[in-house]
Amino acid sequence: MSVQTVLGAIAPDQLGITLPHEHIYMDASALRCPASIGEDRGEAPFDFCNLHWIQQHPFGHRSNLQLYKEVDTIKEELCSFRKAGGGTVVENSSIGLHRNVKALQQISLDSGVNVICGTGFYVDSFHSKETKSMSEEQLAEVMRRELEEGVDGTGIRCGIIGEIGCSWPITESEVRVLRAAATVQASLHCPIIVHPGRHHDAPFQIVRLLQESGADLHKTVMSHIDRTLFEKNQLLEFAKLGCYLEYDLFGLEILDYELNLNVDMPCDSERIRSIQMLLEEGLVDQLLMSHDIFSWHRLSRFGGHGYSHILQNIVPKMQRRGVPQAAIERMLIHNPRTWLTTCR
Numbered sequence: 001m002s003v004q005t006v007l008g009a010i011a012p013d014q015l016g017i018t019l020p021h022e023h024i025y026m027d028a029s030a031l032r033c034p035a036s037i038g039e040d041r042g043e044a045p046f047d048f049c050n051l052h053w054i055q056q057h058p059f060g061h062r063s064n065l066q067l068y069k070e071v072d073t074i075k076e077e078l079c080s081f082r083k084a085g086g087g088t089v090v091e092n093s094s095i096g097l098h099r100n101v102k103a104l105q106q107i108s109l110d111s112g113v114n115v116i117c118g119t120g121f122y123v124d125s126f127h128s129k130e131t132k133s134m135s136e137e138q139l140a141e142v143m144r145r146e147l148e149e150g151v152d153g154t155g156i157r158c159g160i161i162g163e164i165g166c167s168w169p170i171t172e173s174e175v176r177v178l179r180a181a182a183t184v185q186a187s188l189h190c191p192i193i194v195h196p197g198r199h200h201d202a203p204f205q206i207v208r209l210l211q212e213s214g215a216d217l218h219k220t221v222m223s224h225i226d227r228t229l230f231e232k233n234q235l236l237e238f239a240k241l242g243c244y245l246e247y248d249l250f251g252l253e254i255l256d257y258e259l260n261l262n263v264d265m266p267c268d269s270e271r272i273r274s275i276q277m278l279l280e281e282g283l284v285d286q287l288l289m290s291h292d293i294f295s296w297h298r299l300s301r302f303g304g305h306g307y308s309h310i311l312q313n314i315v316p317k318m319q320r321r322g323v324p325q326a327a328i329e330r331m332l333i334h335n336p337r338t339w340l341t342t343c344r
């Protein structure tokens with residue numbers, strides 16, 4: 001039994017507190033969308049006089065989405081995460097997001113935090129021409145190779161498939177990727193994590209597609225539940241399918257969610273209440289928590305919450321609200337460990 005990190009395989013009990021959905025080296029600037037209201041400062045300098053605008057329009061500012069330009073800051077912030085009690089970060093930057101496994105290896109060495117990296121492909125708009133022209137079998141072969149042999153001749157092996165990106169409506173290329181990911185997962189029994197499109201039917205459709213290709217739903221994480229499923233009956237219906245439900249946007253509090261203006265992004269207190277409701281329904285073994293840091297404005301250096309927010313602020317609030325310590329430990333230690341462990 002082991003978990004594959006960028007520094008090699010480790011025993012599952014070495015993971016400790018684990019953030020299952022973060023980014024530490026990524027360029028997401030192709031996500032950039034124009035401000036829905038008021039002036040556009042998308043190309044303005046990242047400085048204090050623009051900070052509130054950037055906080056309100058995080059997807060509208062180019063540099064804000066270029067995490068890969070702040071490697072030293074990321075290292076410092078991961079050191080703080082380790083000092084706060086953290087052990088492991090799962091880096092979800094898949095192909096298309098300017099992934100750099102060598103940089104991840106160095107960041108892990110310098111910070112002392114275990115880093116697990118992902119294979120697979122982000123959403124359609126990030127698929128290259130080459131990706132779009134590949135068959136399901138060819139896509140599967142890329143993922144299998146990165147899991148078993150390593151990425152681009154580095155020997156650095158991925159420990160998960162994901163994040164696999166899906167749009168709403170899902171595209172043909174994304175369906176091929178999803179099916180390929182499921183077949184690889186079915187043969188290697190590895191963990192998989194999916195970014196659903198921004199619609200409440202998306203997680204259900206994705207799970208159907210994964211199931212048709214033989215995926216193990218108990219090894220599957222559905223990300224971004226916080227901005228995708230809101231109604232109690234939808235959440236309970238989805239949980240019955242057996243996946244993990246990941247509340248992974250802790251710290252992201254915005255008025256207008258510019259990637260889908262029909263969605264009201266919940267605040268952290270609402271995330272905690274949803275998790276409490278699911279705990280009361282007996283779903284402690286299916287819940288995961290993370291921040292999905294994708295931008296500068298969420299790093300402490302730039303006035304954000306950093307990778308320690310869940311440990312420093314969310315856990316104490318959960319305790320005040322009566323969430324049992326055992327449930328907190330299941331969500332932060334045991335569930336990620338079960339998801340990430342493979343029989344190799």
Ligand SMILES: CCC(=O)NCCS(=O)(=O)O
Pocket residue numbers: 023028195224227249259292294
């Ligand atoms: C690339 C990072 C990412 O996909 N973040 C998800 C943001 S959201 O779709 O949940 O808003």
